Amino acid sequence: xxxxxxxxxxxxxxxxxxxxxxxxxxxxxxxxxxxxxxxxxxxxxxxxxxxxxxxxxxxxxxxxxxxxxxxxxxxxxxxxxxxxxxxxxxxxxxxxxxxxxxxxxxxxxxxxxxxxxxxxxxxxxxxxxxxxxxxxxxxxxxxxxxxxxxxxxxxxxxxxxxxxxxxxxxxxxxxxxxxxxxxxxxxxxxxxxxxxxxxxxxxxxxxxxxxxxxxxxxxxxxxxxxxxxxxxxxxxxxxxxxxxxxxxxxxxxxxxxxxxxxxxxxxxxxxxxxxxxxxxxxxxxxxxxxxxxxxxxxxxxxxxxxxxxxxxxxxxxxxxxxx
Amino acid sequence: xxxxxxxxxxxxxxxxxxxxxxxxxxxxxxxxxxxxxxxxxxxxxxxxxxxxxxxxxxxxxxxxxxxxxxxxxxxxxxxxxxxxxxxxxxxxxxxxxxxxxxxxxxxxxxxxxxxxxxxxxxxxxxxxxxxxxxxxxxxxxxxxxx
Amino acid sequence: xxxxxxxxxxxxxxxxxxxxxxxxxxxxxxxxxxxxxxxxxxxxxxxxxxxxxxxxxxxxxxxxxxxxxxxxxxxxxxxxxxxxxxxxxxxxxxxxxxxxxxxxxxxxxxxxxxxxxxxxxxxxxxxxxxxxxxxxxxxxxxxxxxxxxxxxxxxxxxxxxxxxxxxxxxxxxxxxxxxxxxxxxxxxxxxxxxxxxxxxxxxxxxxxxxxxxxxxxxxxxxxxxxxxxxxxxxxxxxxxxxxxxxxxxxxxxxxxxxxxxxxxxxxxxxxxxxxxxxxxxxxxxxxxxxxxxxxxxxxxxxxxxxxxxxxxxxxxxxxxxxxxxxxxxxxxxxxxxxx
Numbered sequence: 088x089x090x091x092x093x094x095x096x097x098x099x100x101x102x103x104x105x106x107x108x109x110x111x112x113x114x115x116x117x118x119x120x121x122x123x124x125x126x127x128x129x130x131x132x133x134x135x136x137x138x139x140x141x142x143x144x145x146x147x148x149x150x151x152x153x154x155x156x157x158x159x160x161x162x163x164x165x166x167x168x169x170x171x172x173x174x175x176x177x178x179x180x181x182x183x184x185x186x187x188x189x190x191x192x193x194x195x196x197x198x199x200x201x202x203x204x205x206x207x208x209x210x211x212x213x214x215x216x217x218x219x220x221x222x223x224x225x226x227x228x229x230x231x232x233x234x235x236x237x238x239x240x241x242x243x244x245x246x247x248x249x250x251x252x253x254x255x256x257x258x259x260x261x262x263x264x265x266x267x268x269x270x271x272x273x274x275x276x277x278x279x280x281x282x283x284x285x286x287x288x289x290x291x292x293x294x295x296x297x298x299x300x301x302x303x304x305x306x307x308x309x310x311x312x313x314x315x316x317x318x319x320x321x322x323x324x325x326x327x328x329x330x331x332x333x334x335x336x337x338x339x340x341x342x343x344x345x346x347x348x349x350x351x352x353x354x355x356x357x358x359x360x361x362x363x364x365x366x367x368x369x370x371x372x373x374x375x376x377x378x379x380x381x382x383x384x385x386x387x388x389x390x391x392x393x394x395x396x397x398x399x400x401x402x403x404x405x406x407x408x409x410x
Numbered sequence: 411x412x413x414x415x416x417x418x419x420x421x422x423x424x425x426x427x428x429x430x431x432x433x434x435x436x437x438x439x440x441x442x443x444x445x446x447x448x449x450x451x452x453x454x455x456x457x458x459x460x461x462x463x464x465x466x467x468x469x470x471x472x473x474x475x476x477x478x479x480x481x482x483x484x485x486x487x488x489x490x491x492x493x494x495x496x497x498x499x500x501x502x503x504x505x506x507x508x509x510x511x512x513x514x515x516x517x518x519x520x521x522x523x524x525x526x527x528x529x530x531x532x533x534x535x536x537x538x539x540x541x542x543x544x545x546x547x548x549x550x551x552x553x554x555x556x
Numbered sequence: 557x558x559x560x561x562x563x564x565x566x567x568x569x570x571x572x573x574x575x576x577x578x579x580x581x582x583x584x585x586x587x588x589x590x591x592x593x594x595x596x597x598x599x600x601x602x603x604x605x606x607x608x609x610x611x612x613x614x615x616x617x618x619x620x621x622x623x624x625x626x627x628x629x630x631x632x633x634x635x636x637x638x639x640x641x642x643x644x645x646x647x648x649x650x651x652x653x654x655x656x657x658x659x660x661x662x663x664x665x666x667x668x669x670x671x672x673x674x675x676x677x678x679x680x681x682x683x684x685x686x687x688x689x690x691x692x693x694x695x696x697x698x699x700x701x702x703x704x705x706x707x708x709x710x711x712x713x714x715x716x717x718x719x720x721x722x723x724x725x726x727x728x729x730x731x732x733x734x735x736x737x738x739x740x741x742x743x744x745x746x747x748x749x750x751x752x753x754x755x756x757x758x759x760x761x762x763x764x765x766x767x768x769x770x771x772x773x774x775x776x777x778x779x780x781x782x783x784x785x786x787x788x789x790x791x792x793x794x795x796x797x798x799x800x801x802x803x804x805x806x807x808x809x810x811x812x813x814x815x816x817x818x819x820x821x822x823x824x825x826x827x828x829x830x831x832x833x834x835x836x837x838x839x840x841x842x843x844x845x846x847x848x849x850x851x852x853x854x855x856x857x858x859x860x861x862x863x864x865x866x867x868x869x870x871x872x873x874x875x876x877x878x879x880x881x882x883x884x885x886x887x888x889x890x891x892x893x894x895x
Contacts (some may be wrong), residue, residue, distance in 0.1 A: 091527070115889075116760065118689055119881035120570060122789040143880060148789065198876060207603060210760060224758045226689065244709075248747040264746045273508065282510025282548060287585040293616065294608065297793035297879050311463070313830060317807075322794075322807055323617040323822035326549035332466050335505055339462050342501060354794045354879035367508050371501055391501070394493035397484060401496060401518040404503040471814055554813045 089137040091255060092162060092190065096135070097128045099160050105186050106157035109148060111141040117212045118198035122148060124159070139214065142195040142237065144350050146170040146180075147303040152182040161185055164192040165259055166239075169346035169382030170247045170303035175250075176385050177344070179306050185219060189248035191256035194240035196234070197353065201235060204228075235349070238350025242266035249383055265346070267370045269363060286327065289334055291357040294324040298351035298361050304341035304381075311336070334364060342368040343389040346382040375399055420474035420540040424533070425464065427457045429487035430522045431479030437526030445533035456480065457518075458491030462502045465516065469549040475515045475540035477531070482520040492520070504527045511548045514539050558741040559718045559729065566596050568717070569645075571733045577642040580729060581605045581611070590644065599646060603689055604871065608801030609651040612644055613674045614658060616798075616823050620670070620808065623817040639673050647768045649704030650694045652682040652872035654801035654883045657869065659754075660862050661804050674752050679725045682706030682738060686752055691872030693761040693885065699869060702752035718745050764870070768895045771860025780894050786887055787847035789880045794825030796874040796883070797850065802867050805831070826850045851887045 112123035113136040120140050125131045127162070144167045152159050163171055168189060172178045180409075188192045201209060201221055208224035219230050233241065244266055246259025273281055299305045312321055324330045349362040349371060357379065367397075372379055372390045376398065379390050426432040431454050438445065454460055457480025468476045478499060480492045487490045499518045507513040560568055572578045578593040581600040581649040588602035588608060622633040655675075662671035682704040685692075694701055705710065707726035711718040718740065721727045729735070756762065769777065797803040807824040810817045826833055832839055840846045858867035874883045 103477065114881050114883055115875075119875065119883070119886075121881050121886075123785070124788060132767075135496065137605075144717070184661075202876070207687050208755075208759070209690050210436055213419075224690070225754065246512075278507070278510045278512065280510070281508060285509045291585055291587060291589075293794075293798045295793045295794040297791065297800045300791040300793040301879050317443040318812060321809075322828070325617050325811070325820070326552055326820070328470050328549060331509065331549065332463075332470070335466065335509070336463055338505065339502060354793075354795070354875040356799055357679060364505070364508075367505060368501060371504050376497070391497060392494075394497055396493065398493065398496055399485075399500060401503055403511050405434065517876075553811060553818055 088190065088255070089135070092137055092188070093131050093135050094253070095253075096131055096160055098127070099186065100128060100131075102127075102145075104158065107152070107155075107159045109145050109152060109159055109161040110135050110147075111137060111143070113409070114143075116198065116209060118196075118201070122296070123141065125150070131275070137190065139196050139212070139219070141194070142197055142199070142353055143349050144170055144303060146174060147301070147306065148259070149174065149180045149185060153184045158184050158186055160188065162188050162190050163248070163310040164190060165246050165248050165350045166192075166244070168382070169245070169248045170348050172250050172385045173344060173346050173382035174303060174306065176382070176387065176389075177306070178354065182285075187251045187253070188348055189251035189254040192240075192246070193235040194243060196232075196240075197237060198234045199358075200237055204230065237349070237353060238360070239347075239352065244347060244380075250385065267366060269360075270366045271372050273363065273367075281352065285331075287342065288359050290331045291359055292324045292330050292333070292356060294322060294329075294333065295356060296303070297354040297359065298358065299337060301350045301354045302341060302345075303319065303350070304344045311340070324361070334361070338364040338368060342364065342393040343372060343379070344381050345369065375403070416518075418541060418544060419448055420537060420545075421472055422446075422475045422477065422533075422537055422540060423468040423473045424449050424451045425457070425460045425476070426521075427449050427480040427487075427492075428455050430481035430485065430520075431457075431529065433477070433523035434521040434529040436523050437523065438530040438551075441494045441526045441528035443447075443526055445530045446537045448537055450532050456486065456488055456491035457495040457503050458486075458488070460495065460499075462498065465502065466549065469515075469546055470551040471554055472546075472550075474543070474546040475517075475536060477517045477519060477532070477536050479519050479521045479532070482522055485522065506549075512543055514543055515546060515549075536556055557718055557720055557740050557742045557745060558737040559716045560737050561696050561716050561769055562712070562714075564736065565599070565717060568733060569597075572643055572645075572729070575641075575732055577640055578645060579642065580645045587868050593645075594779065597870060598805070603685065603687060604648050604651070604873070606873075606877075607642055607646045607799060608654060608871065609680075609871065610654060610804075611660060612642070612678055613655065613671055614804060614806075614823075616661070617820055618670065618822075618823050619818050621819045623819070625816050631722050636670070636673070639679045641679070643679045643852045644773040646683045646710075647680050647704075647706060648683060648685055648871070649699045650692075650869040651801050652680060652698065652704045652706045653694070653699050653869045654871075655680065657802040657858075657865070657867060658804055660865070663717045668849060679708070679709060679727035679729050680706040681708040681719075681726075681729070684709065684711045684752065686712070686748060686755075688756060689872060689876075690760050691875040692756075692759060692870065693764050693872065694807055694870035695756055695759075695762060696764050696766060696870050697784050697866060699867065701756060711748055713748055716740075716744070718742070723877070752800060759788040761870075763884060764885060764888070766866050767860065769855035769866070769888065770864055770873055773861065773895045774852075776895055777856055778817060780891055781846055782894065783848045783857055784892050786882065786890060787844040790827070790843050790847045790882060791879055792827050792829065792843050792846065793879065794823075795877050795879060796825050797827060798823060799873040799877050801873070802854070803850075826853070851884060853889060854884060883884055 211222035213220040582591040588600040653789040661667040743873040854867040
């Protein structure tokens with residue numbers, strides 16, 4: 088796949104369709120891959136990579152890139168295309184300056200995922216069918232691919248590209264992989280258990296803002312949390328209130344716009360399952376206002392800027408036990 | 411009696427829309443209907459003006475319960491403000507519940523300018539509910555405590 | 557050399573915790589973090605904690621002074637209380653060295669009394685590494701992961717924990733738990749050290765060095781074109797700075813509590829758009845300049861002011877935690893060709 092991508096990118100650079108390519112650049116190790124812009128065939132040959140560690144969603148970079156001159160080629164995985172559509176809907180990116188190639192994805196893993204399995208000293212990785220062989224200075228270890236996938240990939244919502252100019256590989260399907268199961272499990276707990284669960288998770292927050300800055304839905308020029316007059320501590324999770332507030336409000340600000348790409352949980356240095364907050368809103372919206380998938384269709388009206396006269400009353404929250 | 415334990419008096423913040431609920435509160439007053447003095451009213455132009463952050467900030471600053479009152483659906487002075495507020499608050503309250511924060515501390519009630527009696531009854535009921543729940547602990551900010 | 561069998565480790569922790577506050581790395585909600593020891597808390601097997609040990613001396617947030625407003629009077633309250641003695645157990649070689657980097661900032665004139673107070677009351681018990689990761693490069697800064705510094709150094713083998721006091725504070729701690737310990741030769745420790753050294757020699761970053769950097773190349777490094785591409789995909793989050801054991805920038809702000817003001821200081825990150833913002837505006841307007849600040853500080857400004865000592869200890873946290881995997885190793889390797 089990587090070879091095909093590089094040669095197609097070279098063609099498009101050569102014939103002047105695009106003048107830049109947004110992709111992933113190889114790093115020091117097998118897993119530390121950085122999003123990067125390539126401007127020539129030489130640069131592509133030197134560093135362009137596409138493998139199981141290319142997890143980052145490139146669509147948010149297009150906000151910055153489409154302000155620049157010229158057209159850019161971007162490679163989008165299925166879940167990234169949803170973010171792309173959502174950004175189009177919000178007029179944050181300029182479609183005319185982008186050439187999208189949809190690329191297939193078998194699910195991504197990360198250095199952190201492998202380390203969570205107790206692996207250290209990683210020097211290489213080999214993919215062998217459904218298995219992944221990790222080479223380390225302490226010897227090789229083999230895992231089933233499914234076991235080392237990131238959570239968001241184990242509960243992948245769709246292998247279908249919802250937008251592209253050109254597609255590599257086969258078109259995939261929208262999947263039903265039980266991504267709301269954990270939300271339902273939490274809902275079934277008692278309020279005390281839920282409180283304890285979220286306290287143990289959110290108290291880890293170091294307020295690094297990685298979740299916010301990586302989120303394609305968080306595209307405000309100036310964030311409400313960067314306002315020194317907001318009366319909150321901003322830079323530090325000063326106490327439990329600040330921790331709760333930051334995460335409630337952040338999830339709320341992206342409610343109805345979050346495509347569930349899972350970048351927030353991927354980047355969290357403290358492994359807080361932030362996607363469970365966003366998924367709660369998505370699940371509630373689906374149940375109360377009808378099925379809605381942000382980014383499925385460019386130009387669709389998000390549920391929180393919409394209404395019907397027959398909407399349920401807020402008091403429903405008191406009555407829907409275990410929801 | 412100096413040794414008597416002081417009864418818990420909750421602090422309640424009520425966001426009232428200017429056109430209906432605030433006038434409803436006024437009517438409750440002119441009709442000499444009683445509701446607890448623990449309710450502090452904040453007048454807003456429309457129920458839809460209330461940002462979720464307002465609700466949380468009220469808890470931070472010591473509220474034990476927060477209630478939002480607006481025009482009845484269909485009667486919004488700005489046509490549709492309360493419809494948006496309805497969706498927002500439903501989702502916010504559901505999220506608070508998801509985090510294990512007592513959902514009974516938050517409420518939305520539609521009160522028209524003619525419903526002085528409903529305003530008083532709603533506040534009496536809400537204050538009783540929050541009094542039963544006791545002090546807000548789960549969304550408190552210790553820095554703001556006396 | 558003193559030793560205690562691993563079976564009696566809990567007794568050792570209990571004995572220390574009885575006399576002073578003890579913090580050990582423990583697995584909590586899926587991540588290893590320093591946790592106050594109580595009731596037989598189990599020590600984590602992780603190579604290192606997610607957050608560094610700098611929190612003990614330079615916490616993420618602390619109150620400096622409180623103002624209470626009462627009518628026309630303002631009462632000024634010093635919120636500091638007498639710091640209790642505490643022990644941080646299981647600090648790795650990289651983090652143990654980071655304290656000397658922080659000392660150069662906070663204990664230089666004018667001395668930061670908040671930091672100094674904690675430093676005085678804290679005892680560091682470091683733990684030798686046996687399974688370093690590919691992201692480790694403490695060797696580049698002359699740190700010996702198999703024999704780390706600290707008030708007391710520990711080695712954990714298959715069956716026992718070996719301890720050696722290095723300082724007066726360390727001697728005092730050992731003295732308190734002496735009855736639990738037995739004398740031993742250092743054969744097991746020497747064997748472990750040799751084994752670890754062999755592994756350290758196999759690490760992918762073993763030959764990484766920052767030697768080319770320092771105050772002498774300040775303008776060359778500062779003006780390099782490479783910063784554009786290096787900083788291109790930086791998200792501007794504070795992950796690298798907050799997990800870093802040596803990042804020491806902070807902000808001081810006032811929080812209005814409704815009945816007074818709390819003046820607190822909290823970690824700041826040069827990656828943030830409001831870093832060092834002044835009345836006249838912001839000196840670093842783009843992410844490239846903010847990004848450059850961080851690495852220039854570690855590799856150039858810090859050694860220029862501190863006799864060549866770099867502001868990095870090679871713990872590798874930024875290598876594994878950066879959301880876009882851009883880190884000091886990539887930056888140094890890209891820039892060194894230009895120097």
